[in-house]
Amino acid sequence: MSHFDEAGAAVQAALDAGARYADARVMVRRTEAMSARDGDVEDLSFDESAGLGVRALVGSSWGFYAVPDLSGPSARAAGERAARIAAASALVRGPATELTPARPVTASWAADYVIDPLGVPLSDKGDLLVRATAAARAAGADVAEANYAIWDTRKWFASSEGHRIDQHIRECGAGVTAIAIGDGEVQRRSWPSHRGQFGTRGWELVEELDLVGNAPRMAEEARALLTAPLCPSGETTLVLGGEQLALQIHESVGHAIELDRILGWEAAFAGTSWLDLSRLGSLRYGSELMNITIDPTFPGALGSFGFDDEGTPAAKRHAVRDGVWVGVLAGRDSAAVAGLDYAGSVRSDGWSRLPMVRMTNVGLEPGPHTLDEIIAATGDGVFMDVNRSWSIDDRRLNFQFGCEIGYEIKNGRLGRMLRNPTYTGIGPRFWQSMDMLSHETVAWGTPNCGKGQPGQIGHTGHPAAPARFTNVRVGVRA
Amino acid sequence: MSEPFSGSGLELAARVIELVRDVAGRGCEAEVNVRHEAEALTRFANSAIHQNVASASTGVRLRLHTDGRTAGGSTTLTSADGLRTLVERTLAAARVSPADRSWPGLAPPAALRLSPGHPGSDEWSGFPYGFDEATARADPAERAGRVRDFVDAAGGLETAGYCRTLSVAAAFANTAGQAVEGRTTEAAMDGIARADGADGVARLAAGRLADLDGAVLGARAAAKARAARNPVELPPGEYEVVLEPDAVSDLLENLAVFGFDGRAHHQQQSFAELGKGQFDPSVTIVDEPLGGRDDPAADLPFDDEGTPRRTLVLVREGVTTAVTHDRASAARAGAESTGHASPVSRSWGPHAKHVRLEAAPVSGHDPSAGGAEQIAGSARPLVARMRRGLLVTDLWYTRVLDPKTLVITGLTRNGVWLVEDGEVTAPVSNLRFTQSYPQALGPGRVLGIGSSTVLLPERWGRSRYAAPALHLAAWNVTGNASG
Numbered sequence: 001m002s003h004f005d006e007a008g009a010a011v012q013a014a015l016d017a018g019a020r021y022a023d024a025r026v027m028v029r030r031t032e033a034m035s036a037r038d039g040d041v042e043d044l045s046f047d048e049s050a051g052l053g054v055r056a057l058v059g060s061s062w063g064f065y066a067v068p069d070l071s072g073p074s075a076r077a078a079g080e081r082a083a084r085i086a087a088a089s090a091l092v093r094g095p096a097t098e099l100t101p102a103r104p105v106t107a108s109w110a111a112d113y114v115i116d117p118l119g120v121p122l123s124d125k126g127d128l129l130v131r132a133t134a135a136a137r138a139a140g141a142d143v144a145e146a147n148y149a150i151w152d153t154r155k156w157f158a159s160s161e162g163h164r165i166d167q168h169i170r171e172c173g174a175g176v177t178a179i180a181i182g183d184g185e186v187q188r189r190s191w192p193s194h195r196g197q198f199g200t201r202g203w204e205l206v207e208e209l210d211l212v213g214n215a216p217r218m219a220e221e222a223r224a225l226l227t228a229p230l231c232p233s234g235e236t237t238l239v240l241g242g243e244q245l246a247l248q249i250h251e252s253v254g255h256a257i258e259l260d261r262i263l264g265w266e267a268a269f270a271g272t273s274w275l276d277l278s279r280l281g282s283l284r285y286g287s288e289l290m291n292i293t294i295d296p297t298f299p300g301a302l303g304s305f306g307f308d309d310e311g312t313p314a315a316k317r318h319a320v321r322d323g324v325w326v327g328v329l330a331g332r333d334s335a336a337v338a339g340l341d342y343a344g345s346v347r348s349d350g351w352s353r354l355p356m357v358r359m360t361n362v363g364l365e366p367g368p369h370t371l372d373e374i375i376a377a378t379g380d381g382v383f384m385d386v387n388r389s390w391s392i393d394d395r396r397l398n399f400q401f402g403c404e405i406g407y408e409i410k411n412g413r414l415g416r417m418l419r420n421p422t423y424t425g426i427g428p429r430f431w432q433s434m435d436m437l438s439h440e441t442v443a444w445g446t447p448n449c450g451k452g453q454p455g456q457i458g459h460t461g462h463p464a465a466p467a468r469f470t471n472v473r474v475g476v477r478a
Numbered sequence: 479m480s481e482p483f484s485g486s487g488l489e490l491a492a493r494v495i496e497l498v499r500d501v502a503g504r505g506c507e508a509e510v511n512v513r514h515e516a517e518a519l520t521r522f523a524n525s526a527i528h529q530n531v532a533s534a535s536t537g538v539r540l541r542l543h544t545d546g547r548t549a550g551g552s553t554t555l556t557s558a559d560g561l562r563t564l565v566e567r568t569l570a571a572a573r574v575s576p577a578d579r580s581w582p583g584l585a586p587p588a589a590l591r592l593s594p595g596h597p598g599s600d601e602w603s604g605f606p607y608g609f610d611e612a613t614a615r616a617d618p619a620e621r622a623g624r625v626r627d628f629v630d631a632a633g634g635l636e637t638a639g640y641c642r643t644l645s646v647a648a649a650f651a652n653t654a655g656q657a658v659e660g661r662t663t664e665a666a667m668d669g670i671a672r673a674d675g676a677d678g679v680a681r682l683a684a685g686r687l688a689d690l691d692g693a694v695l696g697a698r699a700a701a702k703a704r705a706a707r708n709p710v711e712l713p714p715g716e717y718e719v720v721l722e723p724d725a726v727s728d729l730l731e732n733l734a735v736f737g738f739d740g741r742a743h744h745q746q747q748s749f750a751e752l753g754k755g756q757f758d759p760s761v762t763i764v765d766e767p768l769g770g771r772d773d774p775a776a777d778l779p780f781d782d783e784g785t786p787r788r789t790l791v792l793v794r795e796g797v798t799t800a801v802t803h804d805r806a807s808a809a810r811a812g813a814e815s816t817g818h819a820s821p822v823s824r825s826w827g828p829h830a831k832h833v834r835l836e837a838a839p840v841s842g843h844d845p846s847a848g849g850a851e852q853i854a855g856s857a858r859p860l861v862a863r864m865r866r867g868l869l870v871t872d873l874w875y876t877r878v879l880d881p882k883t884l885v886i887t888g889l890t891r892n893g894v895w896l897v898e899d900g901e902v903t904a905p906v907s908n909l910r911f912t913q914s915y916p917q918a919l920g921p922g923r924v925l926g927i928g929s930s931t932v933l934l935p936e937r938w939g940r941s942r943y944a945a946p947a948l949h950l951a952a953w954n955v956t957g958n959a960s961g
Binding site: 034035036040041042043044045046047048049050051053061062063064065066067068069071081084085086088089091092093094095121122123126127130142143147179181184185186263264265266267268269352353354356388389390391392393394398400402420422424425426429450453454455473476477478 | 481482517519520521522523524525526527528529530531532533534535536537548549550551552553554555556563564567568571572574575576577578579580617618619621622623625626629636638639640642668669670672677679745746747824825874875876877878879880881882883885887888889891908910912913914917937938939954956957959960961
């Protein structure tokens, strides 16, 4: 069933009401989520959300309106309403708004999968979570939690420039966490990531995680952490596992290269960026090992798609090449303001939300080493992995991360387990200290990236591998 | 496609209950939430409106318990086909899901409590219950007008922020006979002004759009930004602080989510110990979903399980007195629901979302650091009493390092100043802190509380906090702009 007619009707109504450009997205999303705790299913929900959002550009001002009713008359009314809202924006007008040129595209795209996650029997999925949490409890966890989530999204996009694109994106993932409660503190270990691993793949992704097989080790490590020595405080060589490095990329690179932040469009809430457009192409962001790409074509990663929510085809591009900042995440209007000729990173969280600049897959290109080689080459340092807390300033410079687990590194070997490992730093200084990088890349998925007002949740991917950083301050505590 | 349902929310909820009985039989327990929302938000940056959005949506959420198994579901499709699909899909899910040994049963029929602002309540404050027709009907021009006033009042400084209105009408019904409905409106404005790289903020929540004055907020943000220019950098260490209401709202949010969560408390993952004096005796913290004498109702009069909401004292004069529960967490803890069920409370815990830190009584002879217009009103007497310390406007990106001790790291934002001998002497660049929140508010640690509260919107979600300024003996600064 196509919804191009409704999307087209909304676009035409916006044009009839005075818009010089309009686009509309019909989106139908089915979400299935289950959580279990201590051997019992705790929550199971199926949500279905369907509606149409239309964006109208009147003069230099945008307006957006969204409705859950997919009838033709409702779509036309929404188009008119979006144009009226745009007209009201002109009361506090900004500079002229232009869009980078785009060829109208007619296309259809669907994410690849092997096992349809919505087709797997619920009883099987429930058994998996029950068994994983029971296994963690049996191995010593005071509390064990597991979850999975599935998103099945169909979109029909139409624009006044002639785009007609439909996409079908399936995403899913899962994880298990063991919690140990001691006197005055709580320790946790999560597999494979602090909230699970997610991708634009089928249920085969979840099967590969082996939640049940890994749950007992998580419980044992959580309990061992309660009596492990504290991570020492001071400056040292830091080796990060790939999961933690993925979030480091997300927070200190991905958000910093969002063009809307750089232009000040997010100044009051998410913040701005330390990056200055006048230095695009020349600013040293990190060491020569640092090659960051924006790649929505990465197979199976959580930020993958065929076209963004402005109809721009997915394409791979460098954000940082050999340590030099060379690219941004952009939309058609922000790119035009910045004088850039590419867009492709605009997405909306459902039919009722305005498309905005978002990360797709932002990750590190593989390096020349392995984790074993990195540890073997480290005389004295700390290894940390799996995120526990994250905090960064509104310019994306000053960060502090906590990890679930750490180990001391002595004479090229992992030593004692360390509890409450944290590290802090300033983004470019930190990235310039990266002197070893593994090629053991995993595309970690982040299903909870918040941005925008009203709030939107984004799904992003971050290919990352273990890496080493020098002279990093670790062990920050109250 | 068949037509969307056109009756009232309560009629729609009753229709779904009928469908459940039709499809699943009378032995099936069911609860239905119907929620109609109209949200509009006008956003500005670089002193111009750049995003201007509105949406209207009706959502139906259903939870079923049959043969010892439970499932939930929701839809925005309210046609006859859409509703039947919701019921059939949820029932099918329940029948194949694992047994639910923690099902707490449905909320029994119970009358709603009246808001202090409701005519006929014991203390008529003069505030409407929580619904303002003019706010529900506000058009884009009214929001844009407030943005224009904010921008103009900033006197040429670059500005950014939003003005929003929200109208919610909701209904609840379950097969145990509870059937209730309510409606509420909210308006909020939140903006910054920027001067030479320094930001100043002003934000306010209200039950009525008419209570938001863009010019007042714009002038306040601009005064802060101008006073924050050319900051100095201070070294890490322990500082005495006065936190302005915006910063205090972050303390209230984290205490509510990680401390007063009844599920976390039952699992011993929270610091909270009922009956114990964990806070300074000057601290009283209350959850007020129905509003108070000074504020209109913040939320609907019932939660997502149909339990009537009520005022809940979480901390009275320093003693922790209550934690928040939905029916599931209450059943596990051997307690009663406090009316804090939400669509995610079974997975994430039941949280208080309308928390007030009680202001101090007005003494009438407070010294005041008057004249410094960047200082919030309720903070001025506190600043005047501080010998050496920091005045902090706002906190940002706060994250929990340990839930049990509630050690949190985060940064300051939108203005920090050094205070010496009761006077602001220099703006300070943003600082990173790592601090246990309960410890900061512990016995003997609270040196003063402002004499008035400000109603503040949460930056990300829809919670609301009523916060005065707060004078604390120690705050652990662990980094500065240099790292």
